[in-house]
Amino acid sequence: MHVSRDFSHFVRTAGEGVQHIxxxxxxxxxxxxxxxxxxxxxxxxxxxxxRVNLTDxxxxxxxxxxxxxxxxxxxxxxxxxxKAYPFETESAEVAEVAESRLLLxxxxxxxxxxxxxxxxxxxxxxxNVSDMLPEQRDFFHWLSALIALPAAAYAGQPFFRSAWRALxxxxxNMDVPISIGVILALGMxxxxxxxxxxxxxxxxxxxxxxxLLIGRFLDQxxxxxxxxxxxxxxxxxxxxxxxxxGSDEISQVPVAAxxxxxxxxxxxxxxxxxxxxxxxxxxxxxxxxxxxxxxxVTAEQGTPVYAGSMNISGTLRVRVSAASEATLLAEIxxxxxxxxxxxxxxxxxxxxxxxxxxxxxxATALITILGWVIAGASWHDAIVTGVAVLxxxxxxxxxxxxxxxxxxxxxxxxxxxxxxxSGDAIERLAEADHVIFDKTGTLTLPDLEVMNAADxxxxxxxxxxxxxxxxxxxxxxxxxxxxxxxSPIVGAVEEAGQGVRADxxxxxxxxxxxxxxxxxxxxxxVTNLDAEASVVAFSKGSEKFILSVRQxxxxxxxxxxxxxxxxxxxxxxxxxxxxxxxxAAAHALGISEWRxxxxxxxxxxxxxxxxxxxxxxxxxxxxxxxxxxxxxAHVSMSPISAAHLSQATADLVFLGxxxxxxxxxxxxxxxxxxxMRQNLWLAIGYNVLAVPVAISGxxxxxxxxxxxxxxxILVMLNSLRARSASxxxx
Amino acid sequence: MEILVILVxxxxxxxxxxxxxxxxxxxxxxxxxxxxxxxxxxxDDEPPQDAPVKx
Numbered sequence: 001m002h003v004s005r006d007f008s009h010f011v012r013t014a015g016e017g018v019q020h021i022x023x024x025x026x027x028x029x030x031x032x033x034x035x036x037x038x039x040x041x042x043x044x045x046x047x048x049x050x051r052v053n054l055t056d057x058x059x060x061x062x063x064x065x066x067x068x069x070x071x072x073x074x075x076x077x078x079x080x081x082x083k084a085y086p087f088e089t090e091s092a093e094v095a096e097v098a099e100s101r102l103l104l105x106x107x108x109x110x111x112x113x114x115x116x117x118x119x120x121x122x123x124x125x126x127x128n129v130s131d132m133l134p135e136q137r138d139f140f141h142w143l144s145a146l147i148a149l150p151a152a153a154y155a156g157q158p159f160f161r162s163a164w165r166a167l168x169x170x171x172x173n174m175d176v177p178i179s180i181g182v183i184l185a186l187g188m189x190x191x192x193x194x195x196x197x198x199x200x201x202x203x204x205x206x207x208x209x210x211x212l213l214i215g216r217f218l219d220q221x222x223x224x225x226x227x228x229x230x231x232x233x234x235x236x237x238x239x240x241x242x243x244x245x246g247s248d249e250i251s252q253v254p255v256a257a258x259x260x261x262x263x264x265x266x267x268x269x270x271x272x273x274x275x276x277x278x279x280x281x282x283x284x285x286x287x288x289x290x291x292x293x294x295x296x297v298t299a300e301q302g303t304p305v306y307a308g309s310m311n312i313s314g315t316l317r318v319r320v321s322a323a324s325e326a327t328l329l330a331e332i333x334x335x336x337x338x339x340x341x342x343x344x345x346x347x348x349x350x351x352x353x354x355x356x357x358x359x360x361x362x363a364t365a366l367i368t369i370l371g372w373v374i375a376g377a378s379w380h381d382a383i384v385t386g387v388a389v390l391x392x393x394x395x396x397x398x399x400x401x402x403x404x405x406x407x408x409x410x411x412x413x414x415x416x417x418x419x420x421x422s423g424d425a426i427e428r429l430a431e432a433d434h435v436i437f438d439k440t441g442t443l444t445l446p447d448l449e450v451m452n453a454a455d456x457x458x459x460x461x462x463x464x465x466x467x468x469x470x471x472x473x474x475x476x477x478x479x480x481x482x483x484x485x486x487s488p489i490v491g492a493v494e495e496a497g498q499g500v501r502a503d504x505x506x507x508x509x510x511x512x513x514x515x516x517x518x519x520x521x522x523x524x525x526v527t528n529l530d531a532e533a534s535v536v537a538f539s540k541g542s543e544k545f546i547l548s549v550r551q552x553x554x555x556x557x558x559x560x561x562x563x564x565x566x567x568x569x570x571x572x573x574x575x576x577x578x579x580x581x582x583x584a585a586a587h588a589l590g591i592s593e594w595r596x597x598x599x600x601x602x603x604x605x606x607x608x609x610x611x612x613x614x615x616x617x618x619x620x621x622x623x624x625x626x627x628x629x630x631x632x633a634h635v636s637m638s639p640i641s642a643a644h645l646s647q648a649t650a651d652l653v654f655l656g657x658x659x660x661x662x663x664x665x666x667x668x669x670x671x672x673x674x675x676m677r678q679n680l681w682l683a684i685g686y687n688v689l690a691v692p693v694a695i696s697g698x699x700x701x702x703x704x705x706x707x708x709x710x711x712x713i714l715v716m717l718n719s720l721r722a723r724s725a726s727x728x729x730x
Numbered sequence: 731m732e733i734l735v736i737l738v739x740x741x742x743x744x745x746x747x748x749x750x751x752x753x754x755x756x757x758x759x760x761x762x763x764x765x766x767x768x769x770x771x772x773x774d775d776e777p778p779q780d781a782p783v784k785x
Binding site for chain 1: 734738741742745746748749752753756761762763764765766769770772
């Protein structure tokens with residue numbers, strides 16, 4: 001059967017006879033990588049463009065249409081030492097980029113207008129105390145109006161639109177007082193200018209817009225980058241399916257390119273990426289991720305299979321009924337949306353505050369105006385004071401205090417490999433002072449490792465690895481991976497349920513069950529040593545070896561446990577596994593408190609007990625059997641590899657092989673909580689000080705705009721400190 | 731004060747030129763990869779196409 005890789009789904013036509021593809025590349029860190037990749041790809045004939053984007057870790061490639069196969073670029077990058085995969089920009093990211101550009105354009109216009117209006121305002125201010133002619137002053141005011149009015153109309157769009165949306169939905173938001181303040185200040189300035197008055201406030205209005213846009217842009221940019229990282233991550237995961245393109249020809253295509261009605265091949269050891277019906281073949285499938293049932297189900301013609309099922313023994317042909325929605329990209333996108341839009345406890349508080357705040361601000365401004373009129377001031381002075389109150393009390397600092405920290409902290413966590421699943425996870429994680437680890441799949445890696453590779457001659461091990469490539473059994477896959485095997489042995493035959501055999505230079509080699517290789521006698525030695533391991537035998541002629549395969553500890557588990565201890569966090573292991581295995585892990589990691597053979601109900605009881613003692617428990621476990629205890633704990637975390645994401649009840653999910661994200665997440669959340677509190681106090685303090693001053697009428701709208709912008713920027717800058725947390729892992 | 735007739739339009743024109751330049755740089759994608767651009771400025775020149783230089 002012929003297998004090819006088909007990336008045509010990702011190729012776009014870019015102009016006359018030129019094709020374009022975007023690749024997400026892993027491991028690009030510096031200028032050196034950039035130059036290496038660009039040179040390496042440019043040397044391929046007919047490539048017209050190879051440009052690395054270091055910020056987003058992507059490569060854009062263009063070449064003369066029809067001359068090259070995109071898989072060649074991926075192979076070339078592999079030779080250079082980089083893992084790459086085609087990348088499809090998802091619509092959410094496109095929207096973020098467009099929004100980010102609009103904000104930057106508005107910011108450019110507003111900044112230009114601010115500078116020029118200030119240039120005209122300063123002569124007026126100094127002229128008012130010296131000898132400026134009224135005609136000159138009017139001229140300068142009109143010029144300011146000429147610049148500020150169109151600029152505000154353009155640069156204010158993001159605020160006006162949002163305010164209008166809120167008002168048409170009969171609610172208010174932060175943008176309503178901003179819009180009213182800006183429009184009122186501009187309108188009043190025009191009236192003043194017509195009446196040849198000494199003061200106009202074009203400068204105040206446009207400066208306010210500039211500073212607000214800076215804040216908006218920074219926030220938006222943060223979101224855009226987080227989304228770009230998520231997109232890369234999903235692309236590099238490269239979920240593919242083997243699709244039949246002819247009666248006997250299959251092509252490895254991305255899941256996104258599979259449509260209902262297509263026929264895909266599902267080999268043993270593969271996870272099904274689509275929903276569909278079996279049309280040919282017979283096998284056992286593991287549907288535990290979908291149904292929770294751990295017993296294998298027999299699949300034959302007519303059996304429905306769902307995305308997430310694992311094929312165990314035979315090869316199946318599946319007709320696709322629904323293209324998968326449960327791709328990793330879709331899941332990560334969903335998680336990210338959750339995290340970004342989630343309403344944490346503090347955020348809800350801040351939201352409610354700004355919702356209450358807007359009417360209060362409007363009422364205060366109105367009362368200020370009326371109060372001054374009653375006290376005998378002119379309408380003109382009263383309105384000026386009212387505008388100053390409106391501008392100075394824009395609840396921006398208050399509104400920005402929590403969301404900016406939340407956005408920046410979730411971005412920082414994302415970069416260290418942690419995704420937030422629930423909005424208030426940051427605050428709850430920051431409080432955690434006791435960590436309970438599950439062992440299997442959490443402290444240990446979910447995939448299998450060969451434990452006694454060092455005891456076996458290198459040549460033999462390599463041969464075993466090459467032979468293992470011909471089998472799709474999960475244990476064989478682990479052997480092949482451990483041996484670093486690349487070229488399968490020609491003519492290898494797999495005997496279902498037994499193993500694989502092949503002839504090399506006239507000697508028969510076998511890999512499989514001990515009985516298949518005639519190595520039953522050796523088994524007891526290995527199992528005595530390590531009760532937990534699965535064994536697989538390898539024979540070459542009369543030489544016989546036993547490989548012991550089991551889940552290894554995560555590479556940095558020991559360092560992470562030490563780091564948690566250094567942070568004065570209590571640690572214990574609660575595992576459903578047998579005692580010897582738990583003791584071994586606890587001993588290796590230096591954890592003194594452990595319980596073995598624990599049922600899910602016991603785990604919950606233990607968590608409840610700790611809760612009663614006042615401990616805030618962080619439960620780290622894989623999603624499936626730990627789901628109830630994850631829910632019972634104060635806050636919970638799961639490795640992404642454990643269960644299907646959509647079923648994870650964990651508040652946070654971490655990616656990859658290392659355990660370090662657990663410590664990184666705790667650090668980041670503690671810092672974030674600290675900053676949130678600090679920001680709230682900053683914002684409240686500012687308002688308490690500034691509002692009475694504004695009501696008293698000594699503040700002009702320009703000073704009000706400066707003070708308000710200053711407080712917002714202070715809060716923004718303070719929030720940015722949450723970024724550094726990601727850099728100090730363990 | 732007749733100098734204003736020249737100076738004010740001149741100042742506005744210069745500011746406007748700056749704005750146009752900014753919008754142009756934004757449109758041509760110069761803000762898409764700020765990290766990479768920082769390094770490209772100090773990168774060595776590309777070796778000539780016809781005589782590849784061994785590094």
